Amino acid sequence: MGIFFNTTSICQFKVVGDRPNEDLYEWASDRLAKNGFHSIDNTADEVSSGWVHLDDSGKNSFDYPRAFWRDHYLAFTLRRDQRRVPSVLFRAYLKKAESEFLVAHPGMRKVPKQKREELREAVKGVLYAKALPVPSTYDAVWDTRSGLVTFTSLSPKVMELFEDYFKNTFSGLRLLMLYPFSRAERVLGDGLKPALLKANRAATGDVLDLIESNRWLGWDFLLWLTYRTMNQSSEYAVNQPGLAQEGEHFVAYLNDRLVLVGGGEEGGVQKISVVGSQDQFSEVRTALKNGKQITEATLYLEKEEYQWKMTLRALMFHFASFKCPSVKIEKDNITNEADEKEGAFYERMVVLEEGLQFFDSLYAAFLEIRLGKKWEQEEQNIRNWLASG
Numbered sequence: 001m002g003i004f005f006n007t008t009s010i011c012q013f014k015v016v017g018d019r020p021n022e023d024l025y026e027w028a029s030d031r032l033a034k035n036g037f038h039s040i041d042n043t044a045d046e047v048s049s050g051w052v053h054l055d056d057s058g059k060n061s062f063d064y065p066r067a068f069w070r071d072h073y074l075a076f077t078l079r080r081d082q083r084r085v086p087s088v089l090f091r092a093y094l095k096k097a098e099s100e101f102l103v104a105h106p107g108m109r110k111v112p113k114q115k116r117e118e119l120r121e122a123v124k125g126v127l128y129a130k131a132l133p134v135p136s137t138y139d140a141v142w143d144t145r146s147g148l149v150t151f152t153s154l155s156p157k158v159m160e161l162f163e164d165y166f167k168n169t170f171s172g173l174r175l176l177m178l179y180p181f182s183r184a185e186r187v188l189g190d191g192l193k194p195a196l197l198k199a200n201r202a203a204t205g206d207v208l209d210l211i212e213s214n215r216w217l218g219w220d221f222l223l224w225l226t227y228r229t230m231n232q233s234s235e236y237a238v239n240q241p242g243l244a245q246e247g248e249h250f251v252a253y254l255n256d257r258l259v260l261v262g263g264g265e266e267g268g269v270q271k272i273s274v275v276g277s278q279d280q281f282s283e284v285r286t287a288l289k290n291g292k293q294i295t296e297a298t299l300y301l302e303k304e305e306y307q308w309k310m311t312l313r314a315l316m317f318h319f320a321s322f323k324c325p326s327v328k329i330e331k332d333n334i335t336n337e338a339d340e341k342e343g344a345f346y347e348r349m350v351v352l353e354e355g356l357q358f359f360d361s362l363y364a365a366f367l368e369i370r371l372g373k374k375w376e377q378e379e380q381n382i383r384n385w386l387a388s389g
Helices: 024-034 087-104 113-130 156-169 180-187 193-199 207-212 215-231 282-289 337-370 375-388
Strands: 007-017 047-052 073-082 134-143 148-151 173-177 235-237 249-263 269-275 293-303 306-313 318-323
Touching (some): 024 156, 073 156, 134 156, 180 215, 180 337, 215 249, 215 282, 215 337, 215 375, 249 282, 269 282, 318 337
Antiparallel strands (some): 007 173, 073 134, 249 293, 306 318
16 A cells, blocks of 8 residues: 555655755656666566656656655655566476477486576576566655655565665665664653663664664553553643644554464463454453563554554554545645645645654653653553553
C-alpha cells in the first residue's frame, strides 16, 4: 500500500550527510533522472529497479517540479520489476534440455557440470523472455525541513534496497533507520538526554547493538501503555513540534491485538497472540507475570472524532497497517487531475504527520517518566496491577 492509501505500513529514516551547495531542486532532479526506472518489458532481463513518479509509476522523467517537488517535500517511488518463473516449470524445461543434449551425445551418460550450467542459463533466458515482469512500487517522502524520510514498506530486503538506492542516488547522503533509541534521542529535551545515555545498555555505538541491547525501551513502553490503558487516564498532551498545537490533547490506548514473546516451558521461545477487544487484559497480565514481553500491539490515537490505528512493533518502532482518518479532497477549486493528485498528497501528509506527532508525544511522555524520578513508583504500580490479576 502506498502513501495515498488511508491504510499503509511505514518506517522512517533520518537523512545524514552534507546536502549539496547547489540548488536542491536542480540537484535532486538530475540525480533522480540518472537513477530512473527503465522498463524490461521488451528484454529478457530478470529484474530492473529505479525511481518513478509518486502518482504515476509509468513515468521516470524528473525534469519538471511537479514530478517530485511538493513544497518542502521530495516525493518519489522506488519501482522494482522482476520476472518470476515457477520452479516446477523451470525444472521441467531444464530436464527436457538435458535429455535433448544426451540424445545428441550418445556417448555420454551424464550432462557435464559446465554444460549443465550453460543449459540452466539458456533455459532461464528462454523462460524469462516469455514471462511478463511483475512490478512492485514503494513510496518515499523526504521532508527536507525535518530531515526525515517516510517509506512505505517494512520488508527488510526492500528497505535495504531503498537505502542502497537512496545512497547511490543522492551522493554524500545516507539513511539511518529511526528505532526506539534514536527516536528517543529525537523527541527528548536536553534535560533528559543525559539520563537516556546513562540508561543505554549498548556496549558500542553500532546501530545493531543499540537496537538489540535496548529492547527494553520498546518492551517497557508497551508495558507502561498497557497499564495506563487500564488504570490511568488515556489522555495526553502534544509536546512535540508539528501540525497540532503544543498542549493540545489526544487519547492513546492499546486494544484488539497484542503479541507477547518469552521463554517456554521447555526452554524454547514461546509466542502468544491475544486477539479481540480487551476488557481487563487478563490473558496479557498472566503472560506478563510469567516473564513474557509485549513485542507488538494495536495502538489507537484519537483526537475528537478523528482516529489513527496502527500495529506498533516494539523492536524497531515500525508502524504496520497504519490507518489514518480518510482524506477528502474539496474538488470545487480543482481544475485537473494533476491538481487533484497534488491536493490528495498534501491532505494525506497532514493526517499522517499529525498521527506521528501524537505518537512521538506519547513516547516522550513515557520517557519523561521512565528516565526520571517517577519511574520507581510507576514500576511498583505496574507490579501491583499485575499481581492483582
